[in-house]
Amino acid sequence: MDNDSLEVRGLTRTFGDLTAVDDVSFTAPAGLLTGFVGGNGAGKTTTMRMIMGVLAPTAGEVRFGGDPVTRTARRAFGYMPEERGLYPKQPVLDQLVYLARLRGIAAPRARAEVLDMLDRLGLAGRSKEHVEKLSLGNQQRVQIVAALMGTPRMLVLDEPFSGLDPAAVDGMVDLLAEHTARGVPVLFSSHQLDLVERLCERLVILKSGRVMADGAPADLQQAGALRHRLVAGGDAGWVRGVPGVHAVDVDGPVALLEVADDASLQRLLAAGLERGGVRELTPLKPTLAQIYREVTA
Numbered sequence: 001m002d003n004d005s006l007e008v009r010g011l012t013r014t015f016g017d018l019t020a021v022d023d024v025s026f027t028a029p030a031g032l033l034t035g036f037v038g039g040n041g042a043g044k045t046t047t048m049r050m051i052m053g054v055l056a057p058t059a060g061e062v063r064f065g066g067d068p069v070t071r072t073a074r075r076a077f078g079y080m081p082e083e084r085g086l087y088p089k090q091p092v093l094d095q096l097v098y099l100a101r102l103r104g105i106a107a108p109r110a111r112a113e114v115l116d117m118l119d120r121l122g123l124a125g126r127s128k129e130h131v132e133k134l135s136l137g138n139q140q141r142v143q144i145v146a147a148l149m150g151t152p153r154m155l156v157l158d159e160p161f162s163g164l165d166p167a168a169v170d171g172m173v174d175l176l177a178e179h180t181a182r183g184v185p186v187l188f189s190s191h192q193l194d195l196v197e198r199l200c201e202r203l204v205i206l207k208s209g210r211v212m213a214d215g216a217p218a219d220l221q222q223a224g225a226l227r228h229r230l231v232a233g234g235d236a237g238w239v240r241g242v243p244g245v246h247a248v249d250v251d252g253p254v255a256l257l258e259v260a261d262d263a264s265l266q267r268l269l270a271a272g273l274e275r276g277g278v279r280e281l282t283p284l285k286p287t288l289a290q291i292y293r294e295v296t297a
């Protein structure tokens with residue numbers, strides 16, 4: 001196991017009769033972005049709270065670098081909680097420097113680091129404003145600074161991209177890349193599957209508190225039902241009669257197909273030769289949205 005990876009083993013949390021997180025195990029490897037996805041109420045926030053020690057697990061454990069996570073170790077983790085938690089009536093810079101000092105960063109360095117990150121997120125001119133005067137997206141940018149400052153050893157970010165405009169998303173992506181380049185594991189939750197697909201090297205999909213899929217997106221794409229796009233010489237209606245081939249959609253000569261195995265693919269081609277030929281047959285990689293729908297169906 002890589003030394004600076006996050007490992008979650010058998011994590012479980014009940015609230016009365018509800019098992020919100022049910023025997024969840026996964027690894028967020030060092031130096032990689034791991035996307036944590038799942039519908040509303042799937043258990044993402046509850047899992048992240050347990051990782052950060054905000055909530056006690058009913059069962060299971062959290063390890064970092066091979067060791068059980070202690071309170072001291074958690075001080076070196078950057079966390080963006082769902083409930084955010086900035087003081088509305090304090091100026092942005094004062095507040096961030098205060099939070100940085102709580103993490104043990106000396107005042108001059110804290111100030112320089114905070115000003116640099118505010119600048120990179122387009123907030124340089126707003127550092128003296130009270131947080132409550134900022135738009136929600138700009139408050140979110142301040143939260144990002146709060147989570148990322150101080151050279152954290154791990155990042156746990158609950159919906160860090162929600163409410164950000166495209167420029168801020170790009171700024172955030174660049175910042176996260178700097179942390180993964182240092183070997184830091186980054187776990188972030190999101191409902192924006194296009195963004196997760198673009199960014200993540202690892203993916204954990206949760207449903208009703210359970211892990212439904214866990215791995216590299218390319219592996220999950222291969223494990224999913226492979227679809228093919230076929231363009232026939234004439235009307236492609238004949239594809240419906242080929243054993244092992246499921247026609248998802250047929251529109252004139254173009255068909256979208258799920259092919260069970262290689263033998264079915266050969267049957268499809270043989271049938272095509274008898275029915276006016278096959279002009280094109282292309283395997284299609286499922287998108288993350290398709291994988292997500294399949295594994296959470």
Ligand SMILES: Nc1ncnc2c1ncn2[C@@H]1O[C@H](COP(=O)(O)OP(=O)(O)OP(=O)(O)O)[C@@H](O)[C@H]1O
Nearest residue numbers: 015018020021038039040041042043044045046047
């Ligand atoms: N303190 C609590 N007391 C009782 N139930 C809770 C508590 N916290 C969470 N839950 C329940 O646990 C389940 C998982 O909630 P959680 O917030 O972890 O989901 P989530 O995946 O983060 O959802 P969302 O995407 O909507 O933020 C939900 O059914 C929620 O109502």
